[in-house]
Amino acid sequence: xxxxxxxxxxxxxxxxxxxxxxxxxxxxxxxxxxxxxxxxxxxxxxxxxxxxxxxxxxxxxxxxxxxxxxxxxxxxxxxxxxxxxxxxxxxxxxxxxxxxxxxxxxxxxxxxxxxxxxxxxxxxxxxxxxxxxxxxxxxxxxxxxxxxxxxxxxxxxxxxxxxxxxxxxxxxxxxxxxxxxxxxxxxxxxxxxxxxxxxxxxxxxxxxxxxxxxxxxxxxxxxxxxxxxxxxxxxxxxxxxxx
Numbered sequence: 001x002x003x004x005x006x007x008x009x010x011x012x013x014x015x016x017x018x019x020x021x022x023x024x025x026x027x028x029x030x031x032x033x034x035x036x037x038x039x040x041x042x043x044x045x046x047x048x049x050x051x052x053x054x055x056x057x058x059x060x061x062x063x064x065x066x067x068x069x070x071x072x073x074x075x076x077x078x079x080x081x082x083x084x085x086x087x088x089x090x091x092x093x094x095x096x097x098x099x100x101x102x103x104x105x106x107x108x109x110x111x112x113x114x115x116x117x118x119x120x121x122x123x124x125x126x127x128x129x130x131x132x133x134x135x136x137x138x139x140x141x142x143x144x145x146x147x148x149x150x151x152x153x154x155x156x157x158x159x160x161x162x163x164x165x166x167x168x169x170x171x172x173x174x175x176x177x178x179x180x181x182x183x184x185x186x187x188x189x190x191x192x193x194x195x196x197x198x199x200x201x202x203x204x205x206x207x208x209x210x211x212x213x214x215x216x217x218x219x220x221x222x223x224x225x226x227x228x229x230x231x232x233x234x235x236x237x238x239x240x241x242x243x
Contacts, residue, residue: 037161045201051143052208065095103132129227151206158198165191
């Protein structure tokens with residue numbers, strides 16, 4: 001079937017001498033089902049673009065603030081200034097590292113105010129870090145899964161439009177009682193357009209999903225490393241307090 005479509009397209013090129021692509025005329029000649037398919041695909045594309053822009057801004061802000069936050073909070077903790085470290089973290093609310101470190105520091109500070117630094121205090125801080133990391137991970141993934149959904153379903157939506165175009169082509173043949181190109185050209189154009197639009201929507205979505213998935217993995221590693229370093233700091237501080 002697809003080979004036959006390619007042959008017909010080639011014959012059209014030979015007959016007309018050049019490829020004429022009139023979007024308005026093609027849209028007017030489309031059936032209402034094919035139009036609905038194209039509209040759905042463009043809505044999926046608009047949603048994907050919105051997610052891409054939102055995640056790009058969020059990830060860039062997180063990366064930029066984290067680069068400023070990490071050395072500043074490290075210096076404050078080196079001097080034992082937990083209050084100052086928390087204040088620095090609260091000033092960088094878009095940083096994924098600041099969100100995690102803040103939770104651990106606040107939990108540690110709350111226990112330190114009432115009891116000695118013990119294993120239970122460190123464990124409580126560790127659990128706070130894990131909870132914060134899970135929440136930040138969910139925030140970073142927000143909307144990204146829809147890119148995967150768009151990338152995997154858009155070609156099938158376009159294929160649905162292709163099937164409708166083929167049906168329309170055969171209806172044209174039946175109505176005209178002829179097998180000439182004029183009877184099937186409209187249906188073939190619908191089929192090719194919806195397929196092309198489906199691929200046009202799917203390919204950027206898949207690229208963006210893979211890119212953002214790599215970014216999220218990198219952020220997860222950074223949060224895990226920061227949590228581990230903070231727990232090590234608490235253990236060292238506890239050891240110094242016992243001496």
